[in-house]
Amino acid sequence: MNKIKIAVQKAGRLNEDSLQLLKECGISIDNGKDQLKASASNFPMEVLYLRNGDIPQYLRDGVVDIAIIGENVLIEKGDDIIIAERLGFSKCRVSIAVPKGVKYKGIKDLDGMRIATSYPNTVKAYFKKFDVTPDIHLINGSVEIAPSIGLADAICDIVSSGSTLFKNNLKEVEKMLTSEAVLAVSPNISEENQQILNKLLFRIQSVLKGRKxxxxxxxxxxxxxxxxxxxxxxxxxxxxxxxxxxxxxxxxxxxxxxxxxxxxxxxxxxxxxxxxxxxxxxxxx
The missing domain is CATH 3.30.70.120 (Alpha-Beta Plaits)
Structure with a gap:
């Protein structure tokens, strides 16, 4: 029997919300501690727990059929991948922040400034619209400390409540885009697994309508x-x-x-x- 392979984030809030959604869809996942792969006991599904940033390539290569992933990651690494459903949780925004003491008049102030980020493609695409060229410093991990240690003049990162920016003496000055969890589909999904996806989508849409x-x-x-x-x-x-x-x-x-x-x-x-x-x-x- 065919099984649809779904990727979810290995850990964190998106992982918890993704598994909760599947649970509300009536799908029981046989999870073990620190497992990287698990099967559903009552639905033809296999779950792979992956790093968020790796998921777009797994979708593109057809290693997984579908994924629950932050839209911001798709915009950065997988803008060619189809979104089947917007899921309404794990909402955030991708923003530019500068130290609180910096006087900020507008986006032109960022021309030539050093911006630390994990989202270089998103930053380039955004600033291109304004004919502004920042000096992008790629950092994988916590970027909030970059200005305080002299590595950058500003940062671009995801923002939820803004508390992390506040703790690091930063202020949000440009909201580049908003994001939420989405169900993304591999361009190489088989016809058989597309039929399983249709059944899953019906369940997901029923849950989301109930939540709303x-x-x-x-x-x-x-x-x-x-x-x-x-x-x-x-x-x-x-x-x-x-x-x-x-x-x-x-x-x-x-x-x-x-x-x-x-x-x-x-x-x-x-x-x-x-x-x-x-x-x-x-x-x-």
Whole structure:
């Protein structure tokens, strides 16, 4: 039986989030301590734990069929590789930072400056748009200390909360791009494994839709139901069920997580009472 090979990061937050996603897709991975390869017990899948920066080449060579990887790594090392799904976690940005004491007026200030980074291709492509040519110093590892030891005037690195920059007396001055985890696909994936990927994508999309939505139940007087329904289109339309108390109904619907509080305010203004909000594990359409 064919197995699809998926690469995930060896360690760290992306590793944890990737395995959690597979778990929510109903896939059980037989992990052992310090294993570099593991199989799923209930899905035709083999997991390879690899260095993040090596994954694009493994995809390109067809060593793995798919990978959960930071989009920033693909932009740097694999911009020819197809993204099958954006996964919505491990969000960050790739930014330029300078020491806090440096007066920064604009991107032209960086012309000729020494920039330490693990993302040389990304830096070159970004600055080319502005006709600015920095002096790029390639560093694999922690780049934040480069200005303090005199190795560089600025850095380019991934930023999440900004706490690492703060600890190293740096300030973010240019946001070059935003990134999140994505599901990337090898250009050499076989037809058989493409079919397995389609099944996996269906599960992933169901999980992601569930994460982005809330199931909302509320009570309302019958004369308010019509105005509430206009606020709540739901998946097709809201479910309306008569209550035992005459003149009242229960309304059930799905609300997008990002607009939830705005919708709740409108519901209250239109007569909804007793709102109950339930998380959705999966949403299969």
């Amino acid at each position: 939505s809330k199931y909302v139940l509320m009570n309302a007087p019958n004369d308010k139901v019509e105005s509430i329904i206009k606020i709540l289109p739901g998946m097709r339309s809201p479910t309306v069920v008569p209550l035992a108390e005459a003149g009242w109904s229960s309304i059930h619907t799905v609300v997008d997580k990002d607009s939830f509080w705005e919708v709740v305010d409108q519901l209250k203004e239109n007569g909804a009472e007793g709102l109950l909000v339930v998380p959705i594990e999966k949403m299969v359409l």
